[in-house]
Amino acid sequence: MPVLNMVQAINLALKEEMQRDDSVVILGEDVGKDGGVFRVTEGLYDRFGAQRIIDTPLAESGIVGAAIGMAVYGLKPVAEIQFMGFIYPALDQILSHASRVRARSRGRFSCPLVIRTPYGIGIKAPEHHEESTEALFCHTPGVKVVVPSTPYNAKGLLMSSIRDPDPVIFLEAARLYRMIKEEVPEGEYTIPLGQARIAREGSSVTIIAWGSMLHRTLQAAEGYDAEVIDMMTLSPFDEETIYNSVKKTGRVVIVHEAPKTCGFGAELSASIAEDAMLYLRAPVMRVTAYDVVMPTAKLEDYYTPDVSRIRKAVEEILKY
Amino acid sequence: MPEKIIESFQIRRLDILNEKGEANGPLMPALSDDLIKKMYELFILLRTFDRYALNLHAEGRIGTYASVLGQEASQVGSALAIEKSDWIFPSFRESGVYLSMGYPPRMLLQYWSGDERGSRVPDDLNIFPVCVPVGTQIPHAVGAAAAAKYKGDKIAVVSYFGDGGTSKGDFHEGLNMAGVMKLPVVFICQNNHWAISVPLKQQTASKTIAQKAYAYGFDGIQVDGNDVFAVYKATKEAVDKARQGGGPTFIECVTYRMSDHTTADDAKRYRSQEEVDAWKSKDPLLRLKLFMEKKGLWSEQYGKEIEEKTKEIIEKEVREKESTKDPDPKDMFTYTYTNLTLRQMKQMKEVES
Numbered sequence: 001m002p003v004l005n006m007v008q009a010i011n012l013a014l015k016e017e018m019q020r021d022d023s024v025v026i027l028g029e030d031v032g033k034d035g036g037v038f039r040v041t042e043g044l045y046d047r048f049g050a051q052r053i054i055d056t057p058l059a060e061s062g063i064v065g066a067a068i069g070m071a072v073y074g075l076k077p078v079a080e081i082q083f084m085g086f087i088y089p090a091l092d093q094i095l096s097h098a099s100r101v102r103a104r105s106r107g108r109f110s111c112p113l114v115i116r117t118p119y120g121i122g123i124k125a126p127e128h129h130e131e132s133t134e135a136l137f138c139h140t141p142g143v144k145v146v147v148p149s150t151p152y153n154a155k156g157l158l159m160s161s162i163r164d165p166d167p168v169i170f171l172e173a174a175r176l177y178r179m180i181k182e183e184v185p186e187g188e189y190t191i192p193l194g195q196a197r198i199a200r201e202g203s204s205v206t207i208i209a210w211g212s213m214l215h216r217t218l219q220a221a222e223g224y225d226a227e228v229i230d231m232m233t234l235s236p237f238d239e240e241t242i243y244n245s246v247k248k249t250g251r252v253v254i255v256h257e258a259p260k261t262c263g264f265g266a267e268l269s270a271s272i273a274e275d276a277m278l279y280l281r282a283p284v285m286r287v288t289a290y291d292v293v294m295p296t297a298k299l300e301d302y303y304t305p306d307v308s309r310i311r312k313a314v315e316e317i318l319k320y
Numbered sequence: 321m322p323e324k325i326i327e328s329f330q331i332r333r334l335d336i337l338n339e340k341g342e343a344n345g346p347l348m349p350a351l352s353d354d355l356i357k358k359m360y361e362l363f364i365l366l367r368t369f370d371r372y373a374l375n376l377h378a379e380g381r382i383g384t385y386a387s388v389l390g391q392e393a394s395q396v397g398s399a400l401a402i403e404k405s406d407w408i409f410p411s412f413r414e415s416g417v418y419l420s421m422g423y424p425p426r427m428l429l430q431y432w433s434g435d436e437r438g439s440r441v442p443d444d445l446n447i448f449p450v451c452v453p454v455g456t457q458i459p460h461a462v463g464a465a466a467a468a469k470y471k472g473d474k475i476a477v478v479s480y481f482g483d484g485g486t487s488k489g490d491f492h493e494g495l496n497m498a499g500v501m502k503l504p505v506v507f508i509c510q511n512n513h514w515a516i517s518v519p520l521k522q523q524t525a526s527k528t529i530a531q532k533a534y535a536y537g538f539d540g541i542q543v544d545g546n547d548v549f550a551v552y553k554a555t556k557e558a559v560d561k562a563r564q565g566g567g568p569t570f571i572e573c574v575t576y577r578m579s580d581h582t583t584a585d586d587a588k589r590y591r592s593q594e595e596v597d598a599w600k601s602k603d604p605l606l607r608l609k610l611f612m613e614k615k616g617l618w619s620e621q622y623g624k625e626i627e628e629k630t631k632e633i634i635e636k637e638v639r640e641k642e643s644t645k646d647p648d649p650k651d652m653f654t655y656t657y658t659n660l661t662l663r664q665m666k667q668m669k670e671v672e673s
């Protein structure tokens with residue numbers, strides 16, 4: 001079984017889905033001959049040609065808008081937005097249209113597209129290259145939000161996302177692209193959307209994370225009897241896995257690299273308070289980035305949760 | 321080295337039917353008498369629908385409505401040139417396009433009364449539901465055209481928008497992409513001179529809107545948007561060209577919005593009565609009627625019959641719309657995703673109880 005990093009695993013998922021289904025096409029900036037700025041689409045242009053790997057003009061709203069038109073006409077477009085910080089011009093298309101095609105047309109048309117975008121810290125890039133604005137999309141009914149944390153999961157989740165009949169925002173932690181390798185089988189396997197996984201079992205505290213924060217969280221959990229949940233899909237999210245863990249541990253720490261206010265941690269925290277409060281032995285704690293404009297390289301490590309901040313929260317919550 | 325001119329351009333303008341109802345023979349498209357009568361009958365249908373919709377709004381029986389009065393030629397003329405297999409991405413002022421394509425009037429009224437079941441496009445029509453955000457439907461048409469080209473379907477995709485829509489970024493992104501990819505798409509701009517209260521001269525500094533196409537590498541043409549024959553001819557040529565692989569076309573229909581922007585607007589606040597009166601003489605219905613009279617296609621009796629027949633149709637449609645029961649609150653949940661999420665299921669139960 002090949003040992004692949006995240007970039008290679010995603011590339012493999014795209015290649016296999018394109019082989020399987022002629023209606024899958026890729027569009028975006030530099031996705032063709034260049035193979036994408038992170039090389040995620042490398043080799044696909046040579047294999048599938050300019051008809052299916054479409055280098056578009058530089059136009060985020062146009063890319064997503066055109067992908068919507070392709071999807072409603074019967075293709076399965078996978079649009080790449082080069083960095084999540086560049087997705088703002090396309091928000092109108094995602095929020096006003098992709099999420100509403102099915103509802104607005106009362107089921108006559110659907111919009112089976114995937115928008116892939118690298119997100120998050122760790123690549124020491126200029127402004128607008130390291131944002132983590134998943135909550136914007138989780139607050140939008142009609143789109144699904146998927147965040148893989150390992151190469152194996154990335155492939156299985158991307159295959160499910162491409163086959164999903166609804167629009168999926170697929171977030172790839174840029175920091176993880178080449179950080180970890182693992183065995184990734186060739187050929188078809190899917191991981192269902194909407195399911196979390198227990199990345200580490202434990203019984204004294206539940207720590208919830210996703211994407212690149214999962215790996216810091218696993219590191220921070222060492223030495224504790226901590227259960228770590230990898231969300232994998234943020235919208236719709238897996239309430240059952242979370243509540244079952246809360247019942248077991250009674251303590252919850254949520255870790256994310258987006259700012260605290262109205263981040264997805266707020267949703268999880270409120271949901272646990274509503275539905276599992278009687279199992280809690282301590283307040284739900286959030287370890288997040290600060291409520292500031294995403295800083296560039298020199299300060300990004302201060303901005304984002306690190307192992308010591310996560311451990312501090314765990315120590316704090318264990319005192320209750 | 322001396323300075324030199326490396327590019328210059330010309331914009332064509334098409335006029336066929338003048339205000340006296342006289343048609344320019346050599347330019348006149350070959351239209352059967354039946355098709356000309358269909359144009360007239362759709363004009364009457366549209367005007368009647370519009371009048372009833374405005375009345376229903378005044379009586380509080382439907383919500384906000386966007387009138388199409390004055391733009392009938394742009395809508396009927398273009399829609400009749402489009403095939404049923406073609407795809408249409410309209411804005412929110414295309415009742416005339418919907419009705420010309422055969423969309424049931426009661427469903428349009430249902431939509432404007434806040435019942436989203438009116439947006440369920442009949443299966444035999446490829447027209448998209450009303451798009452309220454301005455200009456954002458343009459890239460959708462471009463994407464659908466790209467998909468049709470990829471699949472080898474010989475169809476055209478038509479996008480409608482107003483002069484205000486041409487100020488949006490999506491207009492540029494969509495037209496640029498269509499030009500680069502040489503897609504089978506027709507952009508129809510109904511330049512009705514007003515984007516709510518902002519007049520055309522504050523919308524764009526270019527002399528025509530049609531000339532914008534030049535920058536994207538394809539043809540732009542201006543037509544008299546109150547001349548149903550000119551609109552029909554330009555659209556027919558553009559959709560035929562698209563289907564034959566000739567790429568995109570931009571059509572600017574110069575017309576005028578005779579009503580307020582919507583029922584929530586009062587145009588008297590920002591435009592003069594003189595301007596509105598000046599456009600009355602350019603009425604698209606009047607000149608078609610004069611033309612038909614000269615050809616012996618129109619008589620008092622025919623006019624009366626059509627008006628009565630149309631009134632009956634619309635009244636029946638209004639009755640049907642009004643006798644439709646309100647939607648089930650569960651409908652809110654049904655179409656967000658293909659399948660309900662667990663959370664939606666819980667919320668739906670709450671609504672049921």
